[in-house]
Amino acid sequence: MKNKDFYRLIEVSGTPRDMGLQHGRQLRARIHRTVQAMRERIGPEAYEASWRSFQQTARYCRANVPELVEEMEGIAEGAEIEFRDVLNVNAHLDLANWRRLVWNAHNETDATACSSHAVVTDSDVLLGWNGDDWHGWMDCGVVVRGRPDRGQPFIYWSLAGSLGRPGMTPHLALGANSLPSPRWRADGLLYPMLCRKLLACCSAEEALEVFHRYPRCSAMNYLIADRSGLLIDVESTDDRHAVLSPQHHGPGSYLLHTNSYLDASLTESQLGPQACPRLTAAQRLYAEKTPADVAEVREIQSDHTGGICVHEPEACTIVSFVAEIRPGRFHVTRGNPCQAPVRTYSLHAE
Ligand SMILES: [Zn+2]
Numbered sequence: 017m018k019n020k021d022f023y024r025l026i027e028v029s030g031t032p033r034d035m036g037l038q039h040g041r042q043l044r045a046r047i048h049r050t051v052q053a054m055r056e057r058i059g060p061e062a063y064e065a066s067w068r069s070f071q072q073t074a075r076y077c078r079a080n081v082p083e084l085v086e087e088m089e090g091i092a093e094g095a096e097i098e099f100r101d102v103l104n105v106n107a108h109l110d111l112a113n114w115r116r117l118v119w120n121a122h123n124e125t126d127a128t129a130c131s132s133h134a135v136v137t138d139s140d141v142l143l144g145w146n147g148d149d150w151h152g153w154m155d156c157g158v159v160v161r162g163r164p165d166r167g168q169p170f171i172y173w174s175l176a177g178s179l180g181r182p183g184m185t186p187h188l189a190l191g192a193n194s195l196p197s198p199r200w201r202a203d204g205l206l207y208p209m210l211c212r213k214l215l216a217c218c219s220a221e222e223a224l225e226v227f228h229r230y231p232r233c234s235a236m237n238y239l240i241a242d243r244s245g246l247l248i249d250v251e252s253t254d255d256r257h258a259v260l261s262p263q264h265h266g267p268g269s270y271l272l273h274t275n276s277y278l279d280a281s282l283t284e285s286q287l288g289p290q291a292c293p294r295l296t297a298a299q300r301l302y303a304e305k306t307p308a309d310v311a312e313v314r315e316i317q318s319d320h321t322g323g324i325c326v327h328e329p330e331a332c333t334i335v336s337f338v339a340e341i342r343p344g345r346f347h348v349t350r351g352n353p354c355q356a357p358v359r360t361y362s363l364h365a366e
Pocket of ligand 1: 318319320325326327352353354355
């Protein structure tokens with residue numbers, strides 16, 4: 017197996033600025049590639065115009081999550097790139113929403129998709145996530161393992177230059193799926209920032225507080241599983257959120273989510289699962305046989321009967337992971353889980 021078959025792992029530690037500098041220096045070339053791809057995909061004109069709106073976001077974040085802005089400044093310095101380019105990498109999904117709702121001023125849904133599954137087994141709590149997106153992002157992805165001066169160790173997958181995304185800590189694991197955003201809000205947290213705030217929590221219950229504290233730029237769904245076995249799913253718009261729970265708790269309980277709202281109070285769009293075949297498929301497969309270990313979660317992530325494993329001309333499942341929360345193991349594939357080899361990263365430095 018060659019290294020290019022897997023996502024590269026980097027280590028960062030120390031203060032927010034230290035972590036940013038280390039991130040930027042280690043991934044300089046890949047961050048430049050990510051910025052270039054972002055500019056091309058958003059369109060150079062829209063990319064330039066977005067700064068006016070996102071400057072307001074930067075000001076909001078500087079006032080409310082200064083440590084995450086310091087980390088982004090460190091990334092920019094380490095990668096020898098402008099701060100606004102790093103902000104735009106972190107605004108990946110938010111920028112797509114901004115382009116759709118502000119720049120183009122219309123409301124068709126975007127193509128980005130994902131699936132999140134959490135399940136309590138007899139001995140562990142597992143969280144599986146498929147990230148489905150443009151296949152070109154596979155050359156921009158990375159696994160980041162962090163050991164901040166203050167707070168929990170973490171490990172996550174994201175694009176180079178990004179502060180966070182789904183991942184895990186000793187306390188919990190996180191999955192996320194985009195939801196149709198009815199509007200775009202400038203003074204809120206970007207998706208990777210909210211992920212980092214959630215990964216800094218010690219329980220699923222504490223993670224709920226994050227949604228009361230910070231508005232979001234875009235709508236997004238977050239699935240959180242903690243080591244005690246508490247599973248919660250939070251559907252969030254810019255300023256509202258709804259919490260979903262499994263039908264029962266304890267071994268055998270599970271919670272599944274894809275890209276359609278399940279809570280009618282948040283949307284006028286069609287509610288899942290009828291709105292999303294990947295959710296219908298996951299619900300059927302979990303009801304038939306609830307996964308009892310990592311391999312069985314992976315099998316469902318690789319499903320083609322309902323398209324959970326995405327193979328499209330322009331898009332695919334670019335990353336798939338299963339987090340084993342109690343032992344702190346993060347099993348990741350670069351590309352479709354049905355065929356890509358798995359690399360296991362320990363949450364704790366080897
Ligand atoms: Zn597949």
